[in-house]
Amino acid sequence: EDQVTQSPEALRLQEGESSSLNCSYTVSGLRGLFWYRQDPGKGPEFLFTLYSAGEEKEKERLKATLTKKESFLHITAPKPEDSATYLCALSGSSASKIIFGSGTRLSIRP
């Protein structure tokens, strides 16, 4: 069965303090691994799609990487506006759906 586990559940950082969020997964035939950002009271906002191990994508202070078992969302010199819940999701070849993790709640203190 395809599974996605995100850690930590919550992370508090000081502004400018870089860190990484983890998404561990098991899947039979990865079609795509997705990262989303969700602000309170809003729908998830698409950030990145990764398709194969070794792939990396960047957007502003965020960089997503992928291995055969994990994906990391690296945040460099975060600002308070980066505070949100970050969701990882994946699509596998054996399932007709996308599976979402429970998310990491990121809080950046000024």
Add this chain to the structure above:
Amino acid sequence: DAGITQSPRHKVTETGTPVTLRCHQTENHRYMYWYRQDPGHGLRLIHYSYGVKDTDKGEVSDGYSVSRSKTEDFLLTLESATSSQTSVYFCAISPGQGLNNEQFFGPGTRLTVL
């Protein structure tokens, strides 16, 4: 922002009453999805559609039905609402072959069943 709207945005109803939530898109995307989001469970797929009148079940479809008579509209119906269906419901759309592509989400509907 992707052109997705959901209505209503908030609804309070009583157990046993029927409820219909509407998702409307202006992107002409083929795939549309309904999710529910609950603390501790993340986003779970209820139903999805891969074209007009083409729908399929997700992992938590019991107690829900859907209809898609036009490309732009996807309706979610709770035939007889229960308290366990209190949740935040999100609609999403996706271009092309949905499972290989990112999804774009609407603003959500907060449903409370008393």
